[in-house]
Amino acid sequence: MKMALRACLRTKPGLTGLLSQLSCSGHAAARRAPALVAQRSSSSTSQKIKVDFDQSSGVAVMHMQSPPVNSLSLEFLTDVCIALEKLEMDKSCRGLVVTSSQPKVFSAGLDILDMYGKSPEHCAEFWKAVQEMWLKFYGSNMITIAAVNGSSPAGGCLLSMTCDYRIMADNPRYSIGLNETKLGIVAPFWFKDTMVNTVGHRATEMALQLGLLYSPAEALKIGLVDQLVHEDQVLTTATETMTKWLAIPDHARQLTKSMMRKPTIDKLAANREADVNNFVNFITKDSIQKSLGMYLEM
Amino acid sequence: MKMALRACLRTKPGLTGLLSQLSCSGHAAARRAPALVAQRSSSSTSQKIKVDFDQSSGVAVMHMQSPPVNSLSLEFLTDVCIALEKLEMDKSCRGLVVTSSQPKVFSAGLDILDMYGKSPEHCAEFWKAVQEMWLKFYGSNMITIAAVNGSSPAGGCLLSMTCDYRIMADNPRYSIGLNETKLGIVAPFWFKDTMVNTVGHRATEMALQLGLLYSPAEALKIGLVDQLVHEDQVLTTATETMTKWLAIPDHARQLTKSMMRKPTIDKLAANREADVNNFVNFITKDSIQKSLGMYLEM
Amino acid sequence: MKMALRACLRTKPGLTGLLSQLSCSGHAAARRAPALVAQRSSSSTSQKIKVDFDQSSGVAVMHMQSPPVNSLSLEFLTDVCIALEKLEMDKSCRGLVVTSSQPKVFSAGLDILDMYGKSPEHCAEFWKAVQEMWLKFYGSNMITIAAVNGSSPAGGCLLSMTCDYRIMADNPRYSIGLNETKLGIVAPFWFKDTMVNTVGHRATEMALQLGLLYSPAEALKIGLVDQLVHEDQVLTTATETMTKWLAIPDHARQLTKSMMRKPTIDKLAANREADVNNFVNFITKDSIQKSLGMYLEM
Numbered sequence: 094m095k096m097a098l099r100a101c102l103r104t105k106p107g108l109t110g111l112l113s114q115l116s117c118s119g120h121a122a123a124r125r126a127p128a129l130v131a132q133r134s135s136s137s138t139s140q141k142i143k144v145d146f147d148q149s150s151g152v153a154v155m156h157m158q159s160p161p162v163n164s165l166s167l168e169f170l171t172d173v174c175i176a177l178e179k180l181e182m183d184k185s186c187r188g189l190v191v192t193s194s195q196p197k198v199f200s201a202g203l204d205i206l207d208m209y210g211k212s213p214e215h216c217a218e219f220w221k222a223v224q225e226m227w228l229k230f231y232g233s234n235m236i237t238i239a240a241v242n243g244s245s246p247a248g249g250c251l252l253s254m255t256c257d258y259r260i261m262a263d264n265p266r267y268s269i270g271l272n273e274t275k276l277g278i279v280a281p282f283w284f285k286d287t288m289v290n291t292v293g294h295r296a297t298e299m300a301l302q303l304g305l306l307y308s309p310a311e312a313l314k315i316g317l318v319d320q321l322v323h324e325d326q327v328l329t330t331a332t333e334t335m336t337k338w339l340a341i342p343d344h345a346r347q348l349t350k351s352m353m354r355k356p357t358i359d360k361l362a363a364n365r366e367a368d369v370n371n372f373v374n375f376i377t378k379d380s381i382q383k384s385l386g387m388y389l390e391m
Numbered sequence: 392m393k394m395a396l397r398a399c400l401r402t403k404p405g406l407t408g409l410l411s412q413l414s415c416s417g418h419a420a421a422r423r424a425p426a427l428v429a430q431r432s433s434s435s436t437s438q439k440i441k442v443d444f445d446q447s448s449g450v451a452v453m454h455m456q457s458p459p460v461n462s463l464s465l466e467f468l469t470d471v472c473i474a475l476e477k478l479e480m481d482k483s484c485r486g487l488v489v490t491s492s493q494p495k496v497f498s499a500g501l502d503i504l505d506m507y508g509k510s511p512e513h514c515a516e517f518w519k520a521v522q523e524m525w526l527k528f529y530g531s532n533m534i535t536i537a538a539v540n541g542s543s544p545a546g547g548c549l550l551s552m553t554c555d556y557r558i559m560a561d562n563p564r565y566s567i568g569l570n571e572t573k574l575g576i577v578a579p580f581w582f583k584d585t586m587v588n589t590v591g592h593r594a595t596e597m598a599l600q601l602g603l604l605y606s607p608a609e610a611l612k613i614g615l616v617d618q619l620v621h622e623d624q625v626l627t628t629a630t631e632t633m634t635k636w637l638a639i640p641d642h643a644r645q646l647t648k649s650m651m652r653k654p655t656i657d658k659l660a661a662n663r664e665a666d667v668n669n670f671v672n673f674i675t676k677d678s679i680q681k682s683l684g685m686y687l688e689m
Numbered sequence: 690m691k692m693a694l695r696a697c698l699r700t701k702p703g704l705t706g707l708l709s710q711l712s713c714s715g716h717a718a719a720r721r722a723p724a725l726v727a728q729r730s731s732s733s734t735s736q737k738i739k740v741d742f743d744q745s746s747g748v749a750v751m752h753m754q755s756p757p758v759n760s761l762s763l764e765f766l767t768d769v770c771i772a773l774e775k776l777e778m779d780k781s782c783r784g785l786v787v788t789s790s791q792p793k794v795f796s797a798g799l800d801i802l803d804m805y806g807k808s809p810e811h812c813a814e815f816w817k818a819v820q821e822m823w824l825k826f827y828g829s830n831m832i833t834i835a836a837v838n839g840s841s842p843a844g845g846c847l848l849s850m851t852c853d854y855r856i857m858a859d860n861p862r863y864s865i866g867l868n869e870t871k872l873g874i875v876a877p878f879w880f881k882d883t884m885v886n887t888v889g890h891r892a893t894e895m896a897l898q899l900g901l902l903y904s905p906a907e908a909l910k911i912g913l914v915d916q917l918v919h920e921d922q923v924l925t926t927a928t929e930t931m932t933k934w935l936a937i938p939d940h941a942r943q944l945t946k947s948m949m950r951k952p953t954i955d956k957l958a959a960n961r962e963a964d965v966n967n968f969v970n971f972i973t974k975d976s977i978q979k980s981l982g983m984y985l986e987m
Contacts, residue, residue, distance in 0.1 A: 278941055291592075293591055294887075299854075588890045647870050652894075
């Protein structure tokens with residue numbers, strides 16, 4: 094979450110480290126430019142997401158290219174969901190690799206600008222888009238592989254965890270994790286459920302309470318990512334790995350994936366509205382808005 | 392599952408490897424002989440299963456000796472269940488070691504011949520026997536130790552996972568796993584539940600989606616087996632390990648085992664009929680039967 | 690549990706090892722002295738528990754000093770709960786370290802003297818106190834760190850598992866685990882749930898069935914403790930670790946902790962009375978009382 098990266102002034106303790114990380118990714122600087130917001134338009138799909146679909150292999154690669162750090166804004170999330178839906182409906186598309194075109198970052202997470210100074214209605218729409226992204230990716234019939242070629246905090250980590258397999262760049266300057274608490278906010282239950290399904294109950298309890306960001310080596314050790322390769326090899330390894338997954342008959346694989354994930358998906362699907370209300374009530378609190386505002390002014 | 396090993400022609404990708412494995416286990420060759428089916432009779436209990444019960448130690452050893460690869464046919468499953476029930480009712484029998492008398496294989500899994508060209512009624516009866524085997528083993532009051540002295544795909548892996556402890560022969564030519572998807576079929580929810588209870592959610596998700604067969608070393612690493620020993624030592628190690636388990640008062644151990652497994656057992660117990668119907672509907676589909684037939688003709 | 694350490698004569702197999710462990714902790718010898726019981730009084734809080742609260746750091750240290758082995762008696766449990774409640778209500782107290790002032794033992798577990806020759810009413814009151822301790826610790830809003838500076842069987846292991854983080858003395862003579870079955874008794878479902886949340890389903894199944902006591906190194910390997918340090922460093926490491934946890938905003942950390950633990954806590958909260966009845970029915974059985982009596986006479 095950019096929210097996670099920017100949000101609350103109450104979060105001094107871990108902030109210095111995070112900020113230095115931010116500036117190293119060029120994010121803080123770029124985000125300050127109002128121009129970025131102005132660039133948004135409903136026709137930006139082709140700008141912010143590039144999808145290469147290789148008909149012969151049945152594999153698509155989704156390049157996230159929303160400068161500077163692939164923040165998950167309402168607009169970007171909408172574009173991602175539309176792109177995913179198109180691929181999902183194309184029966185010839187069996188596999189999807191998700192990666193970043195931005196240097197040093199996979200995705201910095203949710204966009205704070207969709208939470209600050211916005212109407213409750215806007216915040217609700219934003220949160221529905223976050224839910225939609227998760228529901229679509231976690232429940233995708235396609236084989237999904239995250240080519241995590243940079244840092245992946247909060248919502249970026251969530252996105253990678255929705256995939257069937259995670260390959261991360263073996264660069265110790267990158268990190269991955271759900272670091273919400275460090276910023277004074279709480280990962281919702283379905284972020285938590287996704288992490289429990291990935292690394293188990295105990296590792297999740299530690300990770301979420303401490304808002305841990307793991308180095309690639311640590312992430313591999315607890316199972317938050319499945320494989321580390323040199324930075325230059327992330328995408329090619331993802332493509333090679335895909336071959337192994339494509340060898341499995343789709344129908345059987347899809348039913349199996351659904352059997353594993355359906356209970357977790359159903360939990361959010363049955364509670365979307367309450368979850369939206371929770372988020373809106375939290376984010377529109379004066380204290381939280383004030384914190385967001387002070388942070389943005391910095 | 393022999394079904395898993397033979398079933399669908401749609402499964403070309405992984406099949407070559409599996410077939411070579413089959414021929415090395417002598418299975419494919421032997422199974423082609425119709426004589427095998429003819430050998431079946433209701434009095435074959437003593438032929439296909441040998442139970443050695445040592446009254447002094449309270450430990451029985453069940454040798455599966457159904458050539459060539461201990462396929463779990465309706466007949467064999469029935470024999471296994473009857474043998475298990477007898478031991479279960481004998482209060483002097485506290486522990487059971489399950490092993491194979493066939494070379495190189497523990498059990499190749501469910502028998503395709505009970506699924507091909509059979510009436511829905513037969514298929515239903517067969518599936519009830521698979522359920523019965525699982526219910527009896529997973530819920531056994533005895534200490535159960537699997538002495539996995541050979542390959543153990545699909546139903547063979549399931550059988551070993553129902554036990555309290557798994558010792559496998561440290562021979563890299565052997566493998567173990569639920570490889571159903573590789574053959575275009577899907578492990579039912581209770582196979583999945585058993586694996587989740589054994590290796591956790593994430594490892595199960597990978598294993599089941601990819602239909603992974605693990606080498607003994609890999610199986611040990613993810614916790615699919617508990618111990619590796621030299622091929623010659625599997626049975627003696629099982630007996631030695633049993634001593635440790637026998638040191639625990641039966642009543643406390645049984646209540647503890649039940650506490651751990653009852654929720655999983657109750658799930659199938661409450662859904663046996665629906666699960667049978669699912670299986671019969673799937674297996675009697677023209678497309679599946681055709682695939683089975685073509686494979687058998689090969 | 691001292692119960693676990695003393696209880697049933699049916700438990701010969703593992704008992705020798707346990708008894709030698711007991712005598713090494715000075716427990717068996719000291720416990721034989723009836724004087725210990727006589728020392729009990731309702732005003733002993735300050736005697737059996739010493740709480741050092743450092744207002745400047747917001748961290749309290751609870752020293753358990755109930756000779757000889759910090760047995761969890763009704764009285765001691767009550768004192769612990771009162772002390773915890775006071776700290777919980779003090780908003781300036783954000784973290785709690787639990788440790789032992791007794792040599793070689795963290796806590797030996799539940800006190801058999803509260804289960805032997807007592808009225809059903811007394812046993813019920815005792816069990817409610819055990820539940821209360823677990824509910825208060827597992828649901829604490831404070832950061833809780835167990836400084837496990839000695840052996841920690843049964844109830845002692847449970848207490849440490851309720852904490853957010855466990856640091857154990859790296860002394861191979863110490864051990865930790867839920868060893869109830871070895872003594873012919875069964876860990877209740879909420880002991881089991883706590884362990885599953887800590888080390889997963891499979892490790893718990895093995896640990897509980899076999900009543901395993903782990904060496905510090907083994908405990909670290911399965912995740913039963915989080916860190917090993919030299920005996921002299923346990924408490925200082927706990928304090929240093931606390932600093933990392935204090936860096937997280939309380940509100941976010943508390944909500945996250947509750948999200949992880951609430952379902953487990955709710956299970957007992959909704960079934961306290963049935964759980965008390967189960968315990969009382971079991972412990973007041975003639976056969977169990979006889980075993981307890983014979984053991985105490987030894």
